[in-house]
Amino acid sequence: MTSEPAIEARGLTKSYGEVSVLRGVDLSVARGSVFALLGPNGAGKTTTVRILATLTAPDAGRARVAGFDVVAERHQVRRAISLTGQYAAVDENQTGEENLRMMGRLTRLGRAEARRRAQELLERFDLAGAGRRTVGTYSGGMRRRLDLAAGLVGRPEVIFLDEPTTGLDPRSRQAMWEVVKGLVGDGVTVFPTTQYLEEADQLADRIAVVDGGRVVAEGTSAQLKERVAGQRLELVLGGPDAFEETARRLGARLVRSDADRLTLGVATDGSAAQIRALLDELDPGRRAVDRFTVRGATLDDVFLALTGHATTHDKETSGV
Template sequence: MADETAVETTGLEKSYGQVKVLAGVDLSVPRGTVFSLLGPNGAGKTTTVRILSTLVRADAGRVRVAGFDVVRDRRAVRRRISLTGQYAALDGEQTGEENLRMMARLSGLSRRGARERARELLERFDLAGAARRRVGTYSGGMRRRLDIAASLVGRPEVLFLDEPTTGLDPRSRQSMWELVAALAGSGTTVFLTTQYLEEADRLAGRVALLDAGRVVAEGAPADLKQRVAGRRLDLTLADPLAYARVAERLGGAAVLRDPDRLLLGVPTDGSAAQVRALLDEVDPERGAVDRFAVHEATLDDVFLALTGRTATHRADAPENPVSPASPATTREETSRV
């Protein structure tokens, strides 16, 4: 693997019983970047992260992280990575400062070094004012910031963030995005899994769309959106009959179909001439379309075009049928410290 590559997988496969979770995943993540793995629940995102972070062994394929094979050089990988799962792995009875000092001591720092590292991280993550408060009194956003701070105690080369903003309010999510961008700016490679399309669009220089255990598309967000269209014309139909009639006229050109909302979407360049032409084509009688709107194409449009459903669709079966590790176990097993 080249020195500039932080994560590389080739032909990654994993099954749980009869359930094929990963079916040949190839990924390449440059160092010092934010890479996002997108997909619905059940697509294989968390299983991929667990394999990359040495928690689970793949059935087939080759995986290298931070320059080391995750099977042969497991300990070397663990010394260079950190994992923050979907739920904060913190001791609610300790203060924020105590949590970070404990992690620093476990990572081998002296008492003085642990105090300095904790103070540095508390200031960096805007938690100095709450340093001596019990973590159990923190808000959700504060807990997530502290959890990521704990992930950075050992100065990892690669940080895995598994859906880090799930359950956060918009303001806390915005704050988290700023922190993630700053991490990449300081040289840390961030491997992010998320169901929030806006999150990946905002943070990632490169994304991979995962569906049913396979990568269905990969590239820069702007490039992927251009594969669908620069913009999308959304048509809200007057009634179910009008919806059915226009949907038939559009055929495979429709990249969005939502019969519950009587909504159809079709690619467009956004120009007035093309919008008028499309409206005349699908609604020559001028009675089927109730209203319309043009907006920029999104990653969800890309996912819908490639898979037939949105990236926030919840799969029928869970991605990982086995019992998940508790936050504390996850922290310990990945050797975050």
């Protein structure tokens, strides 16, 4: 197996009119890994995927996928990848089996091989019992699994999953995560985009945090959490005045703020000495803090520390 990255991008930029969507994105994704692009709506995740999947040309920069240039060698790239969008793109009037057999024929499999591949994928994605039902009768989770199965008919090297669990209930999301983990075991490179922190935490070998069209941090989940310390001191304040005064005292150290719940978070190493010192500093009169909890740092803390807002923050440019 070559040591060349499955995906490599340098300086990708893209604008739509006066709106700058990507502002110099750099990425390097190892083969046979899960690399998650984490960010809020409008951060540039979908545009990045569209460029890497050859659906959109960058204004500047270069990218290679599966060893091929996404502009000069886009036909070779398309033969090596699969793209699953935010919503299932399967024919509701056909059965699950018919959808997969049709995809097999479109990827130039013979009739017998297309039939065998369809049965293999229906079993793998726990859809064998529903294979002869029309897709219009499927649940949302079943449709997403069928959509992903359709993308695997041609045995791609790289799979792009744009918001793979959008609209799914927790049980269906968990099922999709298990499917994705299984793909990596076969040596496939999986590139999901997500705004769900738990999803990136569960799935990804490495995570790139993107905001405002730029990669603001990259690393493993543990490495990113270390950037805001290993623990978080979560304070519940006694009232709005105490909340505002404590937030002012924390200043740039603030990693979490929830005015509705009167809750503030600050990074800490978790030691008793530091926690005592913080409480004495922030609440010298011992009247402002109602109660406190020490928690492990989360990816949400990382994102808040890096960008000043949560991943679920909606922007005017949402969907790009």
